[in-house]
Amino acid sequence: MRTIDWVDGAIELVDQTRLPDECVTVRITTVDELIGAIRRLAVRGAPALGVAGALGVVLAGGDHDAIARLRAARPTAVNLGWGVDQAAAWLAQGREAVLATALRIRDEDIAACVAMGERGADLLAPAETTGRLRIMTICNTGALAAVERGTALGVVQTLHERGRLAEVLALETRPLLQGARLTCWELGRMGARHRLVTDGAGPYLLAGGGIDAVLIGADRIAANGDTANKIGSYALALGAARAGVPFFVVAPETTIDFATPSGEHIEIEDRGPEEVVTVRGVRVAPEGTGAVNPAFDVTPHDLITAIITDKRVIRP
Known part of the structure; x- marks a missing residue:
């Protein structure tokens, strides 16, 4: 089981507010939905927030206001802003380049945890x-x-x-x-x-x-x-x-x-x-x-x- 992943054009994540009573995966298709999930701690933890930030830039496309709001969703965790910045640096190269960066961050996080x-x-x-x-x-x-x-x-x-x-x-x-x-x-x-x-x-x-x-x-x-x-x-x-x-x-x-x-x-x-x-x-x-x-x-x-x-x- 992965806490957060990119599946068929959207973010899927385990809603941690529902645990331990039930393990529920929610599908995130907009930046506002992702910001809400971050603020209510449906997704949390520094590495997971880094991946969420990078994947959120894919959802944002070229909306720089949405990207700024995502980056500021939680101020203490440095990985959220880091993930946003890493993915946003590829915006000029197009959506596929941003997605490739976000997926690389996901895979590197898995390897780092091992x-x-x-x-x-x-x-x-x-x-x-x-x-x-x-x-x-x-x-x-x-x-x-x-x-x-x-x-x-x-x-x-x-x-x-x-x-x-x-x-x-x-x-x-x-x-x-x-x-x-x-x-x-x-x-x-x-x-x-x-x-x-x-x-x-x-x-x-x-x-x-x-x-x-x-x-x-x-x-x-x-x-x-x-x-x-x-x-x-x-x-x-x-x-x-x-x-x-x-x-x-x-x-x-x-x-x-x-x-x-x-x-x-x-x-x-x-x-x-x-x-x-x-x-x-x-x-x-x-x-x-x-x-x-x-x-x-x-x-x-x-x-x-x-x-x-x-x-x-x-x-x-």
């Missing part, structure tokens, strides 16, 4: 060692965040396939529960042992011992190695540093933004109060309650053991 999985598994569990690892992760970084396999969860999948995975502790990831809804769904499909953990319990469990590594993804990596990822990642990094647990960021090279000097220059998306004061449409706070809802936080590079990309291992 490479990240292998490089990460080699780093965490070298062939000359034995034993199985307990991994903690946050949000969703599997195939649903890419086209196939994924980033941090792609490493987990490779460890599982090699018989080196003991268990995954997946943080639920408030407020939209991507860990509970999506990561646990993917881990179940791959047959990997896993348990769900509340966000606030993560650092405490790290302090208690028994966790071999924390693996997260990234939506943007600044030039100095600071990383923006799902809110709660920074707390895990602090907990891991205190407990002496290695903390790894797994992301493709395309997520590194050399135009952003450091984490303080990353724009953090605030998604408004509704996602916090309600849970899946059910109100959990009194009427009139406001909320602060940053979708991401920034982990400073000095808390990161290594950044694992499809090309290399970076040790900030």
Whole structure:
């Protein structure tokens, strides 16, 4: 199964808002439909957004206003704008050239996820060692965040396939529960042992011992190695540093933004109060309650053991 693909002249993608209750594929034929899907998180995850951005340019044709609106649909994830720019650079050569570029980006993302999985598994569990690892992760970084396999969860999948995975502790990831809804769904499909953990319990469990590594993804990596990822990642990094647990960021090279000097220059998306004061449409706070809802936080590079990309291992 692919999270996103080009099929018979349109984008087809898994509607992640419907999981885990049902796995539904929706067909996108206009840029406005794609922007709506991105904003409501029907498609999400840095690599998947890069592919969505490139394919969206095919739908846009020569409509530069639509392309600009697509590029700005989510401000924190660098891959969306990157994918749009890569495809838009071929507009003068015609639609077929744009489509060929978008499909190349799709195929390169698949290859990158395989490479990240292998490089990460080699780093965490070298062939000359034995034993199985307990991994903690946050949000969703599997195939649903890419086209196939994924980033941090792609490493987990490779460890599982090699018989080196003991268990995954997946943080639920408030407020939209991507860990509970999506990561646990993917881990179940791959047959990997896993348990769900509340966000606030993560650092405490790290302090208690028994966790071999924390693996997260990234939506943007600044030039100095600071990383923006799902809110709660920074707390895990602090907990891991205190407990002496290695903390790894797994992301493709395309997520590194050399135009952003450091984490303080990353724009953090605030998604408004509704996602916090309600849970899946059910109100959990009194009427009139406001909320602060940053979708991401920034982990400073000095808390990161290594950044694992499809090309290399970076040790900030």
